[in-house]
Amino acid sequence: MGQFDGKVAFITGAARGQGRAHAVRLAREGATIIAIDICGPVSEYNTYDSATPDDLAETVRRVESEGGKIMAEQADIRDSAQLKAIVNRGVEQFGGLDIVIANAGICNWNxxxxxxxxxxxxxxxxxxxxxWKTLKAAVPSMIESGRGGSIIVISSVAGIKPIPGQANYAASKFGLVGLTQAAAKELGEYGIRVNSIHPYGVKTPMGNDQGGLALLEKHPHYMSSLSSILTEHPLADTDDITEAVVWLAGDGSRMVTGSQVAVDMGATKV
Structure with a gap:
């Protein structure tokens, strides 16, 4: 028996990296997965490779290898109608919605x-x-089910401590903190908890972005804003973030809502 038996999780940005790790682990723990990813280029200013349809197919394969059920579709989180249609199909197919992991996002530098x-x-x-559109699409089904649930927003260390060269990224991730806290207050009466996770660097194509390295080489004094106290771990594994996701999704965190969970090797403290 897994801790998420009978639960349904909606995960964005699930084709690879953190999103895939979350999908596979929750499936291993018994959850059924609704997964989406745009599977293509989003911004010409991104300097890392985009996810592909083959990446999403690999997520499906890995979830199914864990014995899990999954509905995976190519979708853009900027499209409210598309998101709502996918959530509705998933809820109809699997019987409800209990967990939302708003993981999709991009990063670029200037x-x-x-x-x-x-x-x-x-x-x-x-x-x-x-x-915001992801949560807007998912929450009505969670409320209607009457089962409560957990929403996990993947923010960043940049949502607590801005990093130079990323004003756009920091603004978006700070904005997610406000969204998280407002949503937690509005959804508490329905037994739905909302929290954000704040990783530092993670071993993904985005986390190993060479565009960021180029900017930091051009402006080396910016490096003083970047540091891991855990010096033996300059980058986290995707599974390190998944451990926090699993905790926030499960009953062990039933008293936690509106919180910012830093999985950042201490980077926000230096």
């Missing part, structure tokens, strides 16, 4: 006064507005 408008606007639209 000094704020040198950013083209499109660079700022696209990132905010994906990371902040897209997460």
């Amino acid at each position: 000094r704020f006064w040198e950013m083209p408008d499109e660079q700022w606007e696209t990132l905010i639209d994906v990371n902040l507005t897209g997460t």
Whole structure:
């Protein structure tokens, strides 16, 4: 018996990286998965490779290898109608919705006064507005089920401590803190908890982004804002973030809502 037997989880950005790790682990623990990913380029200013349909197919394979059920679709979190339709199909197929992991997002680098408008606007639209649309699409089904549940918003260390060269990213991730806290207050009466997780660097294509390295090499004094107290762990594994997701999704955190959980190797403290 897994701790999430009979639970249904909706996960965005599930084609690879953190999203895939969350999907596979929750399936191992008994959850049924509704997974989406855009599976393609989002912004010309991103300097890491985009996820692909093959990546999402691999997530499906891994979830099913754990004995889990999954409905996986290619979708853009900026499209409210598309999100709602997918959630409705998933709820109809699997009988409810208990867990939401708003993981999808992008990252790119530039000094704020040198950013083209499109660079700022696209990132905010994906990371902040897209997460709001994700929650907006999912919450009615959670309320209707009457089972309570857990919503987990994947923010960033940049949502607690801004990193130079990422004003757009920091603004989006700070915005997610506000969204998380407001949603927690509005959903408490329905037994739905809402919390955010704040990773530092993670071993994913985004976490190993060479565009960030290029900017930091050009402005080396920015490096003073980047540090891991756990020096033997400059980057986290995706499973490290998944451990926090599992805790927030489960009954062990039943008294935790509106909180910011930093899985950041102490980076917000230096």
